Amino acid sequence: EAQVTQNPRYLITVTGKKLTVTCSQNMNHEYMSWYRQDPGLGLRQIYYSMNVEVTDKGDVPEGYKVSRKEKRNFPLILESPSPNQTSLYFCASSPTREAARNTIYFGEGSWLTVV
Amino acid sequence: QKEVEQDPGPLSVPEGAIVSLNCTYSNSAFQYFMWYRQYSRKGPELLMYTYSSGNKEDGRFTAQVDKSSKYISLFIRDSQPSDSATYLCAAVNTGFQKLVFGTGTRLLVSP
Numbered sequence: 001e002a003q004v005t006q007n008p009r010y011l012i013t014v015t016g017k018k019l020t021v022t023c024s025q026n027m028n029h030e031y032m033s034w035y036r037q038d039p040g041l042g043l044r045q046i047y048y049s050m051n052v053e054v055t056d057k058g059d060v061p062e063g064y065k066v067s068r069k070e071k072r073n074f075p076l077i078l079e080s081p082s083p084n085q086t087s088l089y090f091c092a093s094s095p096t097r098e099a100a101r102n103t104i105y106f107g108e109g110s111w112l113t114v115v
Numbered sequence: 116q117k118e119v120e121q122d123p124g125p126l127s128v129p130e131g132a133i134v135s136l137n138c139t140y141s142n143s144a145f146q147y148f149m150w151y152r153q154y155s156r157k158g159p160e161l162l163m164y165t166y167s168s169g170n171k172e173d174g175r176f177t178a179q180v181d182k183s184s185k186y187i188s189l190f191i192r193d194s195q196p197s198d199s200a201t202y203l204c205a206a207v208n209t210g211f212q213k214l215v216f217g218t219g220t221r222l223l224v225s226p
Contacts, residue, residue, distance in 0.1 A: 004158070040123070042218035043159070043203070090158050097212050104214065106158030 002027050004107035006091045012113045013081055021076045021110050023091030029105075031097045032074040033058065034066065036087040037109075043090070049074055050097050081114040088112075118142050119206055121217030130226050134191040138204035138217045141185065145206035145215075148180050150189045153201045153219065162202075163189065194224045 006023045013019050025032065033048035035058075045058030049068040063085055065077040074093075078085060089110045094102040121138045128134055136150075147166050151159035163178040165171045171178045179188040187204050201219040208215065 040218060042117075042121075043216040045213075092158075103161045103164075106160065108158050109156065 006107040147207040
């Protein structure tokens with residue numbers, strides 16, 4: 001079954017404590033990305049990766065890091081989380097970057113609360 | 116101004132009603148338009164996909180794009196309680212291969 005799996009699904013953490021949200025896809029997709037979803041703001045792209053070792057900033061990259069060492073994995077790192085990073089996070093993947101020609105598959109989301 | 120605007124709702128309808136969900140967009144470079152459905156506590160999933168202007172039908176769902184007025188619509192016929200979800204419209208800027216989402220409209224279909 002085609003899947004994008006992210007963990008943890010729910011997390012409460014404290015300001016400044018580094019955390020990593022993992023993401024893995026089993027579809028051999030080249031393109032992966034991270035979004036955050038906030039009320040009234042919708043889905044906003046944080047970072048994306050076109051392939052292994054190729055990453056770039058999306059619309060709201062501040063406070064986040066990513067890495068793409070393997071094709072299937074694309075972790076999101078919050079080095080020093082702050083309360084304004086409290087949000088619902090989605091990892092997504094698609095065969096290539098061509099947004100017009102590919103279905104984007106989303107994970108089930110990670111609810112992050114920073115206190 | 117957001118590039119893709121969408122009324123957040125909620126939109127409440129009785130089972131069997133025809134539902135109309137709408138978005139407007141501002142960027143003339145958008146060529147492809149999509150509707151995603153997002154159930155509570157789940158990720159969005161692609162529902163419909165259209166290119167440029169015109170209609171596309173898939174079962175009870177019809178997607179419509181009017182590029183002259185920059186208006187995107189999704190119609191749901193014979194709505195069911197299982198259609199209760201948030202519907203996100205999205206548009207693709209093919210020049211940048213960037214997908215821009217609306218904020219979503221929450222739909223509630225009551226039995």
